Amino acid sequence: MKRWPLLALCFFGCSDSLPPYGQALVVVETDLSAPGVAGRLRVDTYAENGTWIESRDIARPDGRDWPASFGVFTKSEANRTLIVRLRAYPEGAVRDYLGERFADWPDLLAGKTNAGDGLPRWMVDNHDRTPMTEPDPLLTVDRLVRIRLVYGTQGRVRVMLRADCAGTMAKLPDQSCIDTPHARVTIADAVLEPSLDTPMPSVRLAPCENGTADPDDRACVTGGTTVLGDSRIRSWVGLAPFPPRIAQLSDFRMDRREVTVGRFRSAIAKGFLPPSVPTVNEGVLGTTPDDTACTWSASFKDREDYALVCVDVAAAQAFCAFEGGSLPTEAQWEYATTAAGRTLRVDYPWGDDVPTCERAVYGRTPLSGFPGVCEMLGKGPRPIAESSGDVTPLGIEGLGGGVAELVRDGYEEYTSDCWRDASVTDPTCEDTAKGHVARGGSWAAPPPVLRAVMRLGSKVERQPFVGFRCTYAAR
Amino acid sequence: MRSWVGLFFAVIFFVTNARADDKEARDLFVRGGKLAEDAQWAEALATFEKSAAMRPHPVTTFNIGLCERALGHLIVARRTFARAASEDTTGKELPASIKGDIEAFTREIDASIAETRVTIAPADASIAVDGRPLEKDGEVWLAGTHAPGAGEPAPAASFALRLDPGPHTFIVTRKGFADAVVHPTFRPGVNAPLSLVVDALPGSLSIVSNVTNAAIRIDGVDVGLAPQTITRPAGTYTVALRKLGYAPYDTKVTLGPGGSARIDAPMKLESKPIYTRWWFWAGAAVIVAGAIVITYVATRPSPQRPPVAMGGLGWGLELP
Numbered sequence: 064m065k066r067w068p069l070l071a072l073c074f075f076g077c078s079d080s081l082p083p084y085g086q087a088l089v090v091v092e093t094d095l096s097a098p099g100v101a102g103r104l105r106v107d108t109y110a111e112n113g114t115w116i117e118s119r120d121i122a123r124p125d126g127r128d129w130p131a132s133f134g135v136f137t138k139s140e141a142n143r144t145l146i147v148r149l150r151a152y153p154e155g156a157v158r159d160y161l162g163e164r165f166a167d168w169p170d171l172l173a174g175k176t177n178a179g180d181g182l183p184r185w186m187v188d189n190h191d192r193t194p195m196t197e198p199d200p201l202l203t204v205d206r207l208v209r210i211r212l213v214y215g216t217q218g219r220v221r222v223m224l225r226a227d228c229a230g231t232m233a234k235l236p237d238q239s240c241i242d243t244p245h246a247r248v249t250i251a252d253a254v255l256e257p258s259l260d261t262p263m264p265s266v267r268l269a270p271c272e273n274g275t276a277d278p279d280d281r282a283c284v285t286g287g288t289t290v291l292g293d294s295r296i297r298s299w300v301g302l303a304p305f306p307p308r309i310a311q312l313s314d315f316r317m318d319r320r321e322v323t324v325g326r327f328r329s330a331i332a333k334g335f336l337p338p339s340v341p342t343v344n345e346g347v348l349g350t351t352p353d354d355t356a357c358t359w360s361a362s363f364k365d366r367e368d369y370a371l372v373c374v375d376v377a378a379a380q381a382f383c384a385f386e387g388g389s390l391p392t393e394a395q396w397e398y399a400t401t402a403a404g405r406t407l408r409v410d411y412p413w414g415d416d417v418p419t420c421e422r423a424v425y426g427r428t429p430l431s432g433f434p435g436v437c438e439m440l441g442k443g444p445r446p447i448a449e450s451s452g453d454v455t456p457l458g459i460e461g462l463g464g465g466v467a468e469l470v471r472d473g474y475e476e477y478t479s480d481c482w483r484d485a486s487v488t489d490p491t492c493e494d495t496a497k498g499h500v501a502r503g504g505s506w507a508a509p510p511p512v513l514r515a516v517m518r519l520g521s522k523v524e525r526q527p528f529v530g531f532r533c534t535y536a537a538r
Numbered sequence: 539m540r541s542w543v544g545l546f547f548a549v550i551f552f553v554t555n556a557r558a559d560d561k562e563a564r565d566l567f568v569r570g571g572k573l574a575e576d577a578q579w580a581e582a583l584a585t586f587e588k589s590a591a592m593r594p595h596p597v598t599t600f601n602i603g604l605c606e607r608a609l610g611h612l613i614v615a616r617r618t619f620a621r622a623a624s625e626d627t628t629g630k631e632l633p634a635s636i637k638g639d640i641e642a643f644t645r646e647i648d649a650s651i652a653e654t655r656v657t658i659a660p661a662d663a664s665i666a667v668d669g670r671p672l673e674k675d676g677e678v679w680l681a682g683t684h685a686p687g688a689g690e691p692a693p694a695a696s697f698a699l700r701l702d703p704g705p706h707t708f709i710v711t712r713k714g715f716a717d718a719v720v721h722p723t724f725r726p727g728v729n730a731p732l733s734l735v736v737d738a739l740p741g742s743l744s745i746v747s748n749v750t751n752a753a754i755r756i757d758g759v760d761v762g763l764a765p766q767t768i769t770r771p772a773g774t775y776t777v778a779l780r781k782l783g784y785a786p787y788d789t790k791v792t793l794g795p796g797g798s799a800r801i802d803a804p805m806k807l808e809s810k811p812i813y814t815r816w817w818f819w820a821g822a823a824v825i826v827a828g829a830i831v832i833t834y835v836a837t838r839p840s841p842q843r844p845p846v847a848m849g850g851l852g853w854g855l856e857l858p
Contacts, residue, residue: 084843
C-alpha cells in the first residue's frame with residue numbers, strides 16, 4: 064500500500080481506516096410463494112452504457128432462502144452507476160434466449176414475440192458467456208434497479224419483487240414495473256439505506272388462526288402466489304390450460320367437501336329458495352352418465368350423502384350466497400387443489416402420484432370412448448365419503464374425483480380479452496356468454512381429466528357428474 | 539528425359555567435331571552430365587561452366603541454365619536460356635527439341651518469378667538483396683543476377699523489382715541512419731509491395747561541469763549528475779544544471795542523427811551565504827516536518843478499508 068502519499072493527511076490526525084469503496088448491499092425480497100413460484104432468482108447487471116457486465120442464476124429451493132442479498136461495489140473514486148435486473152421465477156419456467164425480446168403483457172399472453180437479434184451479449188475476456196436461456200416472462204416478476212455508487216459511501220438497497228408485476232417485462236435500460244400490474248415507470252436511483260444488515264424475512268400468520276374457531280366443514284386457505292395453468296398442455300378437449308400465468312390469491316375458506324343432497328335439502332328447510340330446482344330423479348340411482356344418475360329427489364331417499372348434481376350455476380351460486388359464500392373462482396379452485404399448504408405445486412390434490420381407483424372416485428363408467436377403469440369398485444356415482452383418500456394437505460376432499468365442480472368463471476381461453484384484462488391478484492373471468500367452466504374429475508371421468516389444471520366446459524350445467532362446493536371470506 | 543537430349547546431342551557434337559582442346563571440354567561436359575543425373579546440381583553447374591569456358595557451345599549454355607533452374611535461380615536461368623538461344627547463330631547448333639525446352643522453361647519461369655514494387659525511404663539510401671546489388675533489365679530491376687558486392691544507391695524512391703520466389707534478405711543503408719534489414723518471403727507469381735524505411739541514428743550528448751555532482755535536467759527531466767553522456771534521438775534539447783550554492787546554468791543543444799555534442803558547463807558560486815537563502819530555511823523546515831511525519835507514520839498501524847459486503851449469497855460484483 065502506498066503510505067507515503069498519506070503522510071501529510073495522516074499527520075494532521077485522520078482516522079485509522081480508509082474510506083470504504085462505493086458499495087451497496089442489494090437485498091431482494093418477494094411476496095411470491097417460495098419456492099413454488101419464486102424458485103429461482105436471475106440477476107443481470109449492466110453498466111450505464113448498456114454493457115452487460117454479469118449474469119447469475121441462483122436456485123431458491125426453500126422459502127427461507129429469501130430475502131437474497133449480494134454486494135455491488137467499485138474501487139473507482141469516480142461515481143459509478145449500474146443497472147441491476149432481477150427476475151424471480153419458478154424452477155423450469157425458461158425459454159431460449161434469442162436476444163432481448165421485449166413484449167407487453169397482451170402480446171406475451173397471445174404468444175406474439177419477435178424473433179430476436181441475439182443481442183445483447185455477455186462477453187468476458189472476449190468469450191461469449193451469454194446464457195442460453197432466460198426466464199419465461201409470463202411467469203416472471205421482472206424488475207430493474209438503478210444503483211449509484213459513490214466512493215466512500217456504502218449502504219443497502221432493498222428491492223421487493225411483487226406478484227403484481229408478474230408478466231410485466233422490464234424494458235431495458237430504464238423501464239420497469241414496481242408495484243402496479245402491467246404498468247412500467249422510468250426508474251430513478253435506488254434509495255441507499257445507511258445499513259449493511261440483511262433484514263430477516265417477515266413471518267405471516269395464518270389468517271384463520273386468530274382465536275376464531277373455523278366450522279369443521281370449512282378449510283382455511285392461506286393466500287399466496289401460484290402458477291395457474293400448465294405450459295406443457297397446449298390443447299385439450301375443453302379449454303387448454305395454456306399459457307400459464309402467475310396469480311396471487313387472497314386468503315379464503317373453502318368447503319372441505321362437495322355440497323351434498325342432504326345439505327341442499329337442509330338449506331331449503333331453513334328458508335333457501337333456489338332460483339331453479341336441480342333435475343329430479345325419483346327413481347333408482349343409475350350408473351350411466353345421464354339423468355338416471357341425478358341425485359336430487361323431491362322426497363328423502365338414501366342419496367342424502369351423495370354430491371348434489373344436475374344443477375345449474377344460478378342455483379349453485381344462490382346456495383353458496385345463502386351459506387355466506389360464493390362459488391369459487393377457477394384461480395381459487397386450482398390454488399386450493401395444487402398449491403395451498405404446499406411448497407411446490409403438484410398435479411393432483413394429493414400430490415404428483417397418478418390416480419388410483421382406491422384413492423379417488425373416477426372411471427366408474429365408460430365415457431367418450433374411455434373404458435370404466437374403476438368399475439370393479441362400483442359403478443356410477445358414489446357417496447362423498449368414498450373420496451376421503453382424494454384429499455389435500457389442508458383436508459379438502461374430492462377435488463380430484465367424485466364430481467366435477469362448477470366455478471364462477473366463464474368459458475374463455477386464457478388468451479381471451481377477459482383473461483388478458485384479469486388482475487394478477489384474485490384473477491377471474493366473469494364473461495359467461497359462452498357458458499361456465501367446471502374443474503376436477505368425476506365418477507364418470509377417465510384418468511386424464513383428474514389433472515387439476517384441466518378445464519371443462521362449456522355444457523357443464525345439469526350434468527349428472529357435475530356438482531359444486533362453496534368458498535367464503537377468510538374472516 | 540527431354541532435358542538430357544541436350545546431353546546426347548552435345549556428346550555427338552563433341553564426337554563429330556573433335557579437336558585436341560575439345561577433349562578436356564568434352565570430358566568436363568560428360569562429367570557434368572553425370573553429376574546432373576545424380577542431382578548434384580551445384581557441382582554440375584560448376585563443371586558445365588568450366589567446359590563452356592574452354593569450348594563455348596549453346597548446348598553447354600542450355601545445360602548451365604538447366605542447373606540454375608534446378609537450383610532455384612530462376613531469374614539467372616531465364617537469362618541463361620536466352621543466351622543459349624542467341625548463341626545458336628546458325629540455327630543448327632541447338633536441336634529443335636532443345637529450342638522447345640527453352641521456350642517452355644522460359645514460360646514456366648515467367649509464371650513463377652516474383653515481382654514487387656519497392657518503396658524506399660530516404661530515396662538516396664543504398665540497397666542490396668542477398669548480398670548483391672540490383673541489375674537493371676529494361677523497365678524493371680533484377681535481384682540475384684549481379685555479382686556479389688556492397689549495396690548501390692536505389693534507382694528511385696519507388697521501383698519494380700523481380701526476383702526468385704522464396705526468402706530473401708534486403709539491406710538498406712544510409713550514412714547517419716541505422717541499417718534496415720528485412721527478410722521478406724515471396725510466393726511464386728505473386729506481386730506484393732515492399733516498404734523499406736531506415737531509422738535515424740540517435741545522437742550522443744556529453745555534459746561536463748567544473749563542479750562535480752551538479753544535477754542535470756534535459757527538457758525538465760532529471761537525468762543524473764554531471765559528468766554524464768546521454769543518448770537521445772536527433773533534435774534540440776534544453777539542458778539545465780543545478781547545484782546548491784551555485785548559480786543555475788541553462789543552455790540549448792542540437793543533436794544530429796548519429797552525431798555527438800559536448801557541453802562544458804561553467805558554474806559560478808553564488809555570492810550570498812546559504813543561510814540567508816529563503817530556500818535554506820524552507821528546506822530545513824521540510825526536513826524537520828518530514829522527520830516528524832515519518833516517525834508518526836512508522837509507529838502507527840496501517841489504515842484499513844472496510845470490507846465489501848457480500849450478502850447472503852457471498853457474492854460481490856465489482857464494477858469494471
